[in-house]
Amino acid sequence: MKKIAVIGTGYVGLVTGTCFAETGNQVICVDIDVNKVNRMRAGEIPIYEPHLDVIFERNIKANRLSFTTNLEEGIKDAEIIFLALPTPPGEDGSADLRYILGVAEDLGKILEDYKVIVDKSTVPVGTAEKVREMIAKNSKVDFDVVSNPEFLREGYAVDDFFN
Ligand SMILES: NC(=O)c1ccc[n+]([C@@H]2O[C@H](COP(=O)([O-])OP(=O)(O)OC[C@H]3O[C@@H](n4cnc5c(N)ncnc54)[C@H](O)[C@@H]3O)[C@@H](O)[C@H]2O)c1
Structure with a gap:
C-alpha cells in the first residue's frame, strides 16, 4: 500500500487516482475546482467512463479515495505525488507548462519530507528537469521527479489502466 496524491482531478487524474485506490493504495485527489471537489465528496462522479x-x-x-482543494493537506502524507494537470497547446502549438510549473513552485514551498513527484501530463522532453528546478528553488528537502506519460484512451481508460 502506498500513500498517493494526485494533483489535478480531471480525466487523467480521476482515472489514475480511482484505479490506484482500487489496487489497495490510499489516494487523495486535489483540484482547484471547488464545485467539482464538493460534488466528488458527495459521491458524484464528474466524467463518464465505462466501469x-x-x-x-x-x-x-x-x-x-478522498478529495480536497487544499494542496498542502493533499500531499502531507503522500509518498508519491502524481501531476495530472492540463497542458493546453499555446499559440505556437507547444504545451503550456504554466499549470505544472505553478504547482511545482507551490510544492517546493510546502514539502516537508522526501517525495517522488510523477509527471503524468503530456509534456515535451526536458520538462522533468524544469519541474525539478522549480521545486528545488524553494525546497529544503530531498525529492525525485519521474516522467510517466499518460496514454489512456477515452472510453477504455479503466481497461487501459489495469491492462
Ligand atoms: N484526457 C485524455 O484522454 C488524455 C490522454 C492522455 C494524456 N492526457 C494529458 O493529461 C493531462 C491532463 O489532461 P486531462 O484531460 O485530465 O485534463 P482535464 O482538463 O480534464 O483536468 C485537469 C484538472 O486539473 C485541475 N487543475 C488546474 N489547475 C490546477 C491546480 N493548480 N491545482 C490542482 N488542480 C488543478 C482542473 O480543475 C481540472 O480538473 C494533459 O497534459 C493531457 O494532455 C489526457
Whole structure:
C-alpha cells in the first residue's frame, strides 16, 4: 500500500487516482475546482467512463479515495505525488507548462519530507528537469521527479489502466 496524491482531478487524474485506490493504495485527489471537489465528496462522479463509477463509489466507501482543494493537506502524507494537470497547446502549438510549473513552485514551498513527484501530463522532453528546478528553488528537502506519460484512451481508460 502506498500513500498517493494526485494533483489535478480531471480525466487523467480521476482515472489514475480511482484505479490506484482500487489496487489497495490510499489516494487523495486535489483540484482547484471547488464545485467539482464538493460534488466528488458527495459521491458524484464528474466524467463518464465505462466501469469507473463502480470503482469510484467502492473506494470512497472503503476510505481509500478522498478529495480536497487544499494542496498542502493533499500531499502531507503522500509518498508519491502524481501531476495530472492540463497542458493546453499555446499559440505556437507547444504545451503550456504554466499549470505544472505553478504547482511545482507551490510544492517546493510546502514539502516537508522526501517525495517522488510523477509527471503524468503530456509534456515535451526536458520538462522533468524544469519541474525539478522549480521545486528545488524553494525546497529544503530531498525529492525525485519521474516522467510517466499518460496514454489512456477515452472510453477504455479503466481497461487501459489495469491492462
Ligand atoms: N484526457 C485524455 O484522454 C488524455 C490522454 C492522455 C494524456 N492526457 C494529458 O493529461 C493531462 C491532463 O489532461 P486531462 O484531460 O485530465 O485534463 P482535464 O482538463 O480534464 O483536468 C485537469 C484538472 O486539473 C485541475 N487543475 C488546474 N489547475 C490546477 C491546480 N493548480 N491545482 C490542482 N488542480 C488543478 C482542473 O480543475 C481540472 O480538473 C494533459 O497534459 C493531457 O494532455 C489526457
